[in-house]
Amino acid sequence: MARIAPLSGFPEWLPQGRVVEQHVLDVLRHTFELHGFAGIETRAVEPLDQLLRKGETSKEVYVLSRLQDADPAGQRDRGEKQLGLHFDLTVPFARYVLENAGKLAFPFKRYQIQKVWRGERPQEGRFREFTQADIDVVGSGDLPYHYEVEVPLVMAEAFGALREIGLPPVRILVNNRKVAEGFYRGIGLSDVEGVLRQIDKLDKIGHEQVATLLVDQCGASEDQAKACLALAGISGSDTSVIAEVRALAESYGALTELLTTGLAELEALMVAAGRRAPGVVVADLKIARGLDYYTGSVYETVLVGHEQLGSVCSGGRYDTLASDGKNTYPGVGLSVGVSRLVSRLLSGGLVTATRGVPTAVLVAVATEETRPVSDAVAEALRGRGIPCEVAPAPAKFGKQIKYADRRGIPFVWFPGEPGHGPADAPATSGTALVGSVKDIRSGEQLDADATTWEPPAEDLHPRVVPGSGTGQ
RNA sequence: GUGGGUAUAGCUCAGCUGGUAGAGCAUCGCGUUGUGGUCGCGAGGGUCGCGGGUUCAAGUCCCGUUACUCACCCCA
Numbered sequence: 346m347a348r349i350a351p352l353s354g355f356p357e358w359l360p361q362g363r364v365v366e367q368h369v370l371d372v373l374r375h376t377f378e379l380h381g382f383a384g385i386e387t388r389a390v391e392p393l394d395q396l397l398r399k400g401e402t403s404k405e406v407y408v409l410s411r412l413q414d415a416d417p418a419g420q421r422d423r424g425e426k427q428l429g430l431h432f433d434l435t436v437p438f439a440r441y442v443l444e445n446a447g448k449l450a451f452p453f454k455r456y457q458i459q460k461v462w463r464g465e466r467p468q469e470g471r472f473r474e475f476t477q478a479d480i481d482v483v484g485s486g487d488l489p490y491h492y493e494v495e496v497p498l499v500m501a502e503a504f505g506a507l508r509e510i511g512l513p514p515v516r517i518l519v520n521n522r523k524v525a526e527g528f529y530r531g532i533g534l535s536d537v538e539g540v541l542r543q544i545d546k547l548d549k550i551g552h553e554q555v556a557t558l559l560v561d562q563c564g565a566s567e568d569q570a571k572a573c574l575a576l577a578g579i580s581g582s583d584t585s586v587i588a589e590v591r592a593l594a595e596s597y598g599a600l601t602e603l604l605t606t607g608l609a610e611l612e613a614l615m616v617a618a619g620r621r622a623p624g625v626v627v628a629d630l631k632i633a634r635g636l637d638y639y640t641g642s643v644y645e646t647v648l649v650g651h652e653q654l655g656s657v658c659s660g661g662r663y664d665t666l667a668s669d670g671k672n673t674y675p676g677v678g679l680s681v682g683v684s685r686l687v688s689r690l691l692s693g694g695l696v697t698a699t700r701g702v703p704t705a706v707l708v709a710v711a712t713e714e715t716r717p718v719s720d721a722v723a724e725a726l727r728g729r730g731i732p733c734e735v736a737p738a739p740a741k742f743g744k745q746i747k748y749a750d751r752r753g754i755p756f757v758w759f760p761g762e763p764g765h766g767p768a769d770a771p772a773t774s775g776t777a778l779v780g781s782v783k784d785i786r787s788g789e790q791l792d793a794d795a796t797t798w799e800p801p802a803e804d805l806h807p808r809v810v811p812g813s814g815t816g817q
Numbered sequence: 818g819u820g821g822g823u824a825u826a827g828c829u830c831a832g833c834u835g836g837u838a839g840a841g842c843a844u845c846g847c848g849u850u851g852u853g854g855u856c857g858c859g860a861g862g863g864u865c866g867c868g869g870g871u872u873c874a875a876g877u878c879c880c881g882u883u884a885c886u887c888a889c890c891c892c893a
Binding site for chain 1: 818850853884
């Protein structure tokens, strides 16, 4: 038999891990809906030319082809478009907005939680198939700035709600493209995109190397490179950063109109964030984002203590999310890397599930003849919303308890009237629902009636709780 | 796409300068025939990633290949 090896970059969790992931997804969805975002799902594939649009560099898109179709050229000749799996949720959403523009009400707020695929080399926290949870607000023609304030605050709230299960604190790092571009142009640099790309490497390769790159690759002078690094060095969680940037720009005579506009926007965001999510949103002027279509706010989110993992939630404002020639649809959005987040929560032991099965009660079986008694008990419990299952075989009770223990099932129900053998109790009689229930963690065993007994609320369903791990 | 490392039981790993495959944990059974977890005893489980080469003999040496893994690029 061929050895089964995991496919790298296509994460699969054990049931307990899935419980954690499902909880994260539930919290995200709940938070998004609390803020009025409507859920949608788009198809997994888009025409290849659509995916490669928007000046996207050679994204490693997975192309779809049928095994039987050995002639993709012939396929194109027949007018069939080549299809690729989407690598994010923004491009499909832009297409969706154009396609349904007539039926949507703008500004349109939507959330979308789906798998995406990227043909990259996998690494810790980097996958080829992973789940993203996006929120975007898209306007028709224009989109007020305050949505650039709202979107990160929604995410801050979602992350805040995950603190109780053991998620570390997050920092949402914010910058504004207008500030960066205004500043660079103000000091005489025109290759804004190139400068951003180099600045983005600051954390990894350090000041000297970035300065060298700016000079060598972006045509900057020593002095201009120094100015860029000075800007990138500014960060803070209150509005003092605004004054700091302004002072720096003035000292270089670089206070452009664009810069002024950007600073006003950034200030509005910091003021609102300071009030609604204190300490979470941090202005960080070195946040660049590689993607070139951002035009206003840009966001990255790191887990405190896990900065090496990279961003777990990124996005920004783009003036032309979509355009049909006549109308343009500006948008602002953020995307949570659910798989990246969950993989760290699990591998770092930060979070665990109390059990991997939904079952709260295992109903023991005494003999195959009396299995109907056990089935009746289970039915009564389920009728009152208590997840339970019936033991697979009338094994020794010790083995049946072990069956429950291995799965984390907290209770075992022994059918039969207290003090009597279960065989005495007819399956259809009311007394068949009487028995005793054992909490296998404490060993405590009490007489109980399946029509009234219920487990403690915290044992009814698997729960997600902080783990013992500290991460790293 | 570029460069390094690794590949032996379900898992974590030993296996020396080549000489017919090992441990711990896990699983199953028994001790304990209707109340688990501890303890003791026992059992099952491996074409040593795959293909070729050198050799009397290859898990071990050589070549190739695939997968995994780390870093770069890039990104959630």
